[in-house]
Amino acid sequence: MNKKLTPADLFLGILALLLISVSFYQTWLGLQQIFGPASFVIALVLSLLLLFLCWMLRNAKLEGKPTGSLVGIYIFIASFCFIANFNALYTRFMKTDIYTDELRDINKNFTTLENDVESKLSYKYNKLTTQNIEIKKKQLMEQIKDPGNKGIGTRAQSLIRDIEKLTGQKVDLLTPVGSDYEDLSERMGHQIDNMISDLSPDERALKTDLNNSALKWNKNIQDLLLLSKKEKDEMSQGLIDESLADYNKLGSRAQTVLGNEKIHFEPAVSQTQQVGKIGFAFEHAIKNFGMYQFVVLAGCILLDFVIVIIILLVTSPGGYNRNNGGSVFSNKRSGKTIIPNN
Known part of the structure; x- marks a missing residue:
C-alpha cells in the first residue's frame, strides 16, 4: 500500500x-x-x-x-x-465579573444588616420621621466633612434646621477641635442620635459602628471597582475577606446585643474562595x-x-x-x- x-x-x-x-x-x-x-x-x-x-x-x-x-x-x-x-x-474570562458580583453583594449585605438593626431599635419618633431624620443626619455629617466647604456652613445649617423641625428639639452647633472636621461630623451625628433614640450604650455603639462600617466598605468597594481589570483581580480577594470578616463580626454582635428573638444573623461565606476550582x-x-x-x-x-x-x-x-x-x-x-x- x-x-x-x-x-x-x-x-x-x-x-x-x-x-x-x-x-x-x-x-x-x-x-x-x-x-x-x-x-x-x-x-x-x-x-x-x-x-x-x-x-x-x-x-x-x-x-x-x-x-x-x-x-x-x-x-x-x-x-x-x-x-x-x-x-x-x-x-480567566469571568474572574473579574465574579469578584465584582461578590463585592456588590457585600455592599447589599451591609445595607440589609444596617436596615435590619435600625428597624429593631427603639426611637422616640415614628418610623417615617426617624428615617427622615436619619437621612438628614447622614447628609449633615457628609456636608461637614466636605473638602470644598468644611464645617457648619450654609448647607449644613439648612440641614440642621430641617432636623430641628422634624424633632422639635434644638440642635447644638458644636465646634471643631483644631481642623478635625471628621471628629466634628461624628460628634454632631452622635448628638442627633441621642435626640431621637432611647438606646442603651451597647445599642448606640452598635448603631454607630455599623453605620461607619457600611460607609467605609461602600467607599472602599466603589473605589476598587473603578480600578483596571488587572488591579481588581489582584486586590479584590483581600478586600472581600476583610469586609466579610467585619460584616460577620457586626452581625454576630447585633444578634448578641439585640437578642435572638429580635434578629437572626447568618454569617456570610465568600464564594470567591472557590474561584479556580472545577466544580x-x-x-x-x-x-x-x-x-x-x-x-x-x-x-x-x-x-x-x-x-x-x-x-x-x-x-x-x-x-x-x-x-x-x-x-x-x-x-x-x-x-x-x-x-x-x-
Whole structure:
C-alpha cells in the first residue's frame, strides 16, 4: 500500500497540532487546582494521546476500518481536557465579573444588616420621621466633612434646621477641635442620635459602628471597582475577606446585643474562595448562563472536539486504494473519452 503525504494530511496535521497545543496549555492550567505541579505531565500525556488518536482515526478511515471504538476513546480522553479547559478559560474570562458580583453583594449585605438593626431599635419618633431624620443626619455629617466647604456652613445649617423641625428639639452647633472636621461630623451625628433614640450604650455603639462600617466598605468597594481589570483581580480577594470578616463580626454582635428573638444573623461565606476550582466554574456557569458562558463553552468544544469531526468528514473511506493519498482534495476523475465520428 503506497501511503503518500498529501495536502490534506499536512493541513489536518497542522490544525490538530495547533488546537491540541492550545488545549494542552489550558488543560495544564485547569488541572493545577487538583494535581499541582503534576498537572503539566498529565496535560502533556492527554494531549499526546489525542494527537495519536487523531492519526489513528485518519488511518482507520482511509483504510476503510471501523472508527467507532477510536472515536469513543477519543471522546473519553477529550472529556478530561474539556473539563480542565472550561475551568481555565472560564476562570480567566469571568474572574473579574465574579469578584465584582461578590463585592456588590457585600455592599447589599451591609445595607440589609444596617436596615435590619435600625428597624429593631427603639426611637422616640415614628418610623417615617426617624428615617427622615436619619437621612438628614447622614447628609449633615457628609456636608461637614466636605473638602470644598468644611464645617457648619450654609448647607449644613439648612440641614440642621430641617432636623430641628422634624424633632422639635434644638440642635447644638458644636465646634471643631483644631481642623478635625471628621471628629466634628461624628460628634454632631452622635448628638442627633441621642435626640431621637432611647438606646442603651451597647445599642448606640452598635448603631454607630455599623453605620461607619457600611460607609467605609461602600467607599472602599466603589473605589476598587473603578480600578483596571488587572488591579481588581489582584486586590479584590483581600478586600472581600476583610469586609466579610467585619460584616460577620457586626452581625454576630447585633444578634448578641439585640437578642435572638429580635434578629437572626447568618454569617456570610465568600464564594470567591472557590474561584479556580472545577466544580465552582461549572456551577457558576450553569446558574448564570448567558452569552459569555456560551462563548467559553463553544471555545472548549472547538479546542477538543472539532478536529476529530473534521477528520471524519474530510477523509474518504478506503482512500489509499482509490487515490493513493486518501485526500478528498486530490481526487481525479477517470473514464473513457468518447470522440464522435464525423
